[in-house]
Amino acid sequence: MKLHDEKLRALGLAVIQVETQAIAALAEQINEQFVLACKLMFACKGRVVVTGMGKSGHIAGKIAATLASTGTPAFFVHSGEASHGDLGMITAQDVVLALSNSGETEEVITLLPIIKRLGVPLIAMTGNPDSSLAKFSTAHINVAVEQEACPLGLAPTSSTTAALVMGDALAVSLLEARGFTRDDFALSHPGGSLGKRLLLRVSDMMHIGEQIPSVQESAFISDALLEMTEKKLGMTAIVNAQGQVSGIFTDGDLRRMLSKNLNIHTTSIMEVMTPQCAVIKADILAAEAMQIMERKKINALIVVDDELRAVGALNMHDLIRAGIV
Numbered sequence: 001m002k003l004h005d006e007k008l009r010a011l012g013l014a015v016i017q018v019e020t021q022a023i024a025a026l027a028e029q030i031n032e033q034f035v036l037a038c039k040l041m042f043a044c045k046g047r048v049v050v051t052g053m054g055k056s057g058h059i060a061g062k063i064a065a066t067l068a069s070t071g072t073p074a075f076f077v078h079s080g081e082a083s084h085g086d087l088g089m090i091t092a093q094d095v096v097l098a099l100s101n102s103g104e105t106e107e108v109i110t111l112l113p114i115i116k117r118l119g120v121p122l123i124a125m126t127g128n129p130d131s132s133l134a135k136f137s138t139a140h141i142n143v144a145v146e147q148e149a150c151p152l153g154l155a156p157t158s159s160t161t162a163a164l165v166m167g168d169a170l171a172v173s174l175l176e177a178r179g180f181t182r183d184d185f186a187l188s189h190p191g192g193s194l195g196k197r198l199l200l201r202v203s204d205m206m207h208i209g210e211q212i213p214s215v216q217e218s219a220f221i222s223d224a225l226l227e228m229t230e231k232k233l234g235m236t237a238i239v240n241a242q243g244q245v246s247g248i249f250t251d252g253d254l255r256r257m258l259s260k261n262l263n264i265h266t267t268s269i270m271e272v273m274t275p276q277c278a279v280i281k282a283d284i285l286a287a288e289a290m291q292i293m294e295r296k297k298i299n300a301l302i303v304v305d306d307e308l309r310a311v312g313a314l315n316m317h318d319l320i321r322a323g324i325v
Contacts, residue, residue, distance in 0.1 A: 015149040022145040022158040036139040037123045046093030048074035055156040056099040063167030070175040079107040097123045101159045103131020203282040206312030221264040224249045235300040238273045243309040247273035279304045286324045
C-alpha cells in the first residue's frame with residue numbers, strides 16, 4: 001500500500017479531533033459522583049489502590065503515579081495478579097480505584113467480593129454506568145466516549161485518553177484540596193532537572209570563603225584582574241573595610257575599560273567598577289538566581305547576608321554544571 005503525505009496528515013488530524021471531542025464531553029461528568037470520589041480519596045487514611053487490566057491497566061498505573069506525586073499516596077495493583085496474592089496489599093484503610101471501560105472485565109469483577117468483605121470504598125471509572133462494576137461501586141465516574149479514534153472501533157484510543165484525563169482531574173483536584181505546594185512537589189521529585197530546579201538553593205552551590213573573588217575599595221585595576229584570574233569566576237566583588245559590597249568588576253567592565261587607555265597599576269578599581277550591582281541571598285532557589293541573571297543579562301552574582309557582606313559568589317557556569325539551565 002502506497003503512503004500519501006496528505007492522507008497520513010488527514011488520518012492523524014481525524015484522531016486528534018475525535019479524541020478532543022471525547023475529552024470535551026467529560027465536562028458533563030464532573031458531577032456529584034466526581035465530587036464523592038474526591039472526598040473518598042481525600043478522607044483515605046491509607047492509600048489509593050488503582051487497578052485495571054490491559055490498556056486500562058496501563059492508564060491505571062499512570063493515574064496511580066500521578067496521584068502519588070501530587071500528594072495522594074497511591075500505588076497500582078494489576079487486576080490479574082491481585083487474585084493471586086497481590087490483593088493482600090489492600091488494607092481496610094485504603095480506597096480502591098478500578099478502571100474498566102466495559103465495566104465487566106473478568107479479572108476486575110473477581111475482586112469485588114473481597115473488596116466488599118474488607119469494607120473498602122470502591123471508585124469505579126467505566127464507560128458503562130449499567131455495568132456490574134459501576135453498580136457495585138461506592139462512586140462511579142462515567143468516562144464513556146461516543147467513538148474510538150481507531151477507524152475499526154476496536155483499539156482503545158479515545159476511551160483510554162478519557163480515562164487518563166479524568167485521572168488527572170482527580171489528582172489535581174486533590175492536590176488543590178490538600179494545599180500541596182511546590183516544595184511538597186519537589187520533595188517527591190528530587191531527581192532530574194525538575195528536582196534540581198525546585199530543591200537546589202544558592203547556598204548549595206555558591207563559592208564560599210577563600211573562593212570568593214573580592215578586593216578592597218582601595219585596590220587598583222591590576223589587583224582586581226589578578227583576583228579574577230585566580231578565582232576564575234569572571235568577576236570580583238569590591239568591598240569596603242566592613243566587607244560590605246560596594247560594586248562588582250566583571251569581564252564586561254574590563255572590555256569597556258580597554259577603550260579608555262587607563263593605567264591598570266595606578267587607576268582605582270572604584271573608577272571602573274559597576275556600583276549598586278545585583279546581589280542575592282543564599283537561601284533563594286538556584287533557579288531564581290538564573291532568572292535574575294537572564295533578566296539583567298549578567299553572568300555572575302555576589303551572594304550577601306543581611307548586612308550586605310559578601311558571603312558567596314556564583315556564575316552561570318555553576319548553574320549549568322548543576323543542571324539548572
